[in-house]
Amino acid sequence: MDAPVPELEARADACADALRDADSVLLASHIDADGLTSAGIASTALERAGITHDVVFSKQLDDEEIAGIAAHDHDTVLFTDFGSGQLDSIAEHEERGDFTPVIADHHQPAEADTQFHLNPLLEGVDGGKELSGAGASYVLARALLSDEATDLAALAVVGAVGDMQTVNGELVGANVAIAEEGVAAGVLDTAKDLALYGTQTRPLPKLLEYASEVYVPGITNDQNGAMRFLDGLDVDLHDGGDWRTWASLDHDERQTVVSALVKRAVRNGVSGDKVTDLVGTTYTLLEEEAGTELRDASEFSTLLNATARYERGDVGLAVCLGERGEPLDSARELLRTHRRNLSEGLSWVKDEGVTVEDDLQWFHAEDRIRETIVGIVAGMALGAEDVESDRPIVGFGEKNDEEVKVSARGTPALVNRGLDLSVVMREASQSVGGDGGGHTVAAGATVPKGEERAFLDAAADEIAAQIE
Template identity: 70%
Template sequence: MVVADPPVPELADRARACADRLRDADSVLLVSHIDADGLTSAAVASTALARAGIDHEVVFEKQLDAESIAGIAAREYDTVLFTDFGSGQLDVIADYEAAGEFTPVIADHHQPADADTTFHLNPLLEGINGANELSGAGASYVLARALEGSGGDGSAGSDGDNRDLAGLAVIGAVGDMQDSGDGLVGANEAIVADGVAVEVLETRTDLDLYGRQTRPLPKLLEYASDVRIPGISNDEAGAISFLSELELELKSGGEWRRWVDLDADERRTLVSALIQRAVASGVPAARIEALVGTSYTLVAEEPGTELRDVSEFSTLLNATARYERADVGLAVCLGDRDEALTEARSLLRNHRRNLSEGLQWVKTEGVTHEDNLQWFDAGSRIRETIVGIVAGMAVGSPAVDRSKPVIAFAEESATELKVSSRGSHRLVRQGLDLSVVMGEASRSVGGDGGGHDVAAGATIPADARDAFLAAADELIGEQLP
């Protein structure tokens, strides 16, 4: 069997070193984050370890800090594989390595701390942007490819070929907001190519709206907040009126059809009418162009389900681990389409309800504006594990000013606040880097944080909110013109 070339050649040496260490381990503790990127990272890594015959256990952590790392060390594993986090906490992890408590292997894409380890796979170490070119799941995929064996017949999923895991890596990248509308770029493109080559992924130019597989057409248009079209976006009656004017059969059995139910000619007719309405409504040309983008379809999944489109799959995963059911999300990633999927769908209904209520709270209460940012403090009204998602939804709604990043607070404990920040790719192009903002502002008040340029988070003392805001506002002011 001929093993395919490594997907990201710049990381090949690091990936091989990490893979060799894992093969030498008696057993491995695999530790990952709880968002969609973390779950898919764990699923990719766990599948690759299993195929390589490496005994391992999978656990998840809401956040990686000194306390959780101490708990990981207490499990007394010789080797610990961190996926989708670890780089930012390497200064703490390195102390345990130096003491001989465990050997860390890290597959991550976050900004590394000022320390290092022998087995560290991170795109940033090789000049690859970890915010939009390779996700945590992508780093795990690069590692999985390095773990490929020598047996099998070369088909996807056989011994020696892990390219069938590319679909999970793409779910992670899209779930981590690495799809800017122009499709995945950089190292992510190579992973997409692997997925297409082994026929687990299909790409096409398509209407770039969330919910193509599952939402009835009026809801698909009403909730299309990224491209606001007056009289349609955030307007149920307006969306229905627009659709009713089209000379298309848009209902079946009395029920609205979905985008996935339309044939190619029907889709072209709808898109053309939507663009015409946007032009007539004065929507800027750049925003109109964003109506069309690259879609990623998981071809083995049933059409019309949450699993068929990578964006909807990532939302399903967020509905599990963020509610302490990472086991359910992992099982779905690993192929359980029975009990785990049923439970995940139940959790998804609850998740959607919570997101809707959270966004409505932000719309009703409004946001507070500083010179360079806007913010809201949800207290205990929005779960701290989803307040960042609500903040991201608010960025695409009329509730906030798109010219400023949004910072959201939620109660994490009696003594700590969870901070989540969201910007836009346009602001990032202008110089915004929320990873720097969250890191520096949080540390200035005795907390800690980090993440990516377009989305980042922190944990700070409960009484430090105002001081944190002042520091963050100043930092953003220095970044943006």
């Protein structure tokens, strides 16, 4: 089978050779859904290749974290889903002989470089939309194992979806080639279906009530309205008294619901563009149990994010490595906690309100919202009915006594107009003595406490210069 991303084949082969030559490898990965799937893919590939390794996670790869990684007794360090942006610091350790770095990342590289560096941006492939960290890890796994790695394509798709790399509801670019390998391997199915979150696990009324993708008056955020809508359909939507899930419906039943939902949306003035968003490409993991969070790429990525936001990367990794039982139970409990905290966080933002300025809008949660979920809450707030979507939103959360976490979220429409939040976060944070980065539509930073206003001013200037 040909390489999934031919542009990266030479770099992937070089990185694979470096790993084979290592006495032992420390796998260091980012701790979000993309980072966890990256680690899962890389760890599985190393294990299959007979390469001894350990795994560590980090929320933010700064100089202190890199020094801690260097203190481990491994001659080679494989960085997944981060490392490119920290190459200046990594290169210093390499020059001192602390370790040989191998990097599989998709973030903007720093000025320094290293011999074993797998990053789509270095070969003209868009790392923000076309290949995630998990995708880069998958390309490396294929170089290590050839066709024996194709079953890992499903995890790579979970990582890409979790990294918000879908465009108009579906993956694009190199991610498509990886998904096709997953389909060919029999571990993944792609289909056009209702593009709402929770099709595997949410009872139908909750699926429609909580759907934030498209606001349908009388159904979205309306429990009784959603139930009345479903009760009015000529479909048996109950199973022994309980509501069925979308996953349990057959093709004809789904068609009936979608048709009625589209008619209701159009009748209530929902725009044609929004109505088409109701249907998109879904990514189903065929080896996972139907009706569970792991069956759907979007729900799987949310489960992993829940473990990451509460510093339980070990749990998320165990699930990615195929462990079920206790690890999956723990992940589900973390997800329940995560959802409760998100709901409380969003309610707080709605109650306190968002400060709207010319080029951005912002809120400061202080210690009322965990700094690890401020970005998710900001994204949810941006999609809320009473928050403007014509400018990015910035959320602040207390990180410690000296630092504040900053998270920014935009929309695809703003990105199409020139918005690049990775640049905004990097430039604005560095102007006040902090550091940051990320992607065009979602990025983060850490800044000194007390510098929030100066940060906002710098961010607003950068946004104004970007957006047409």
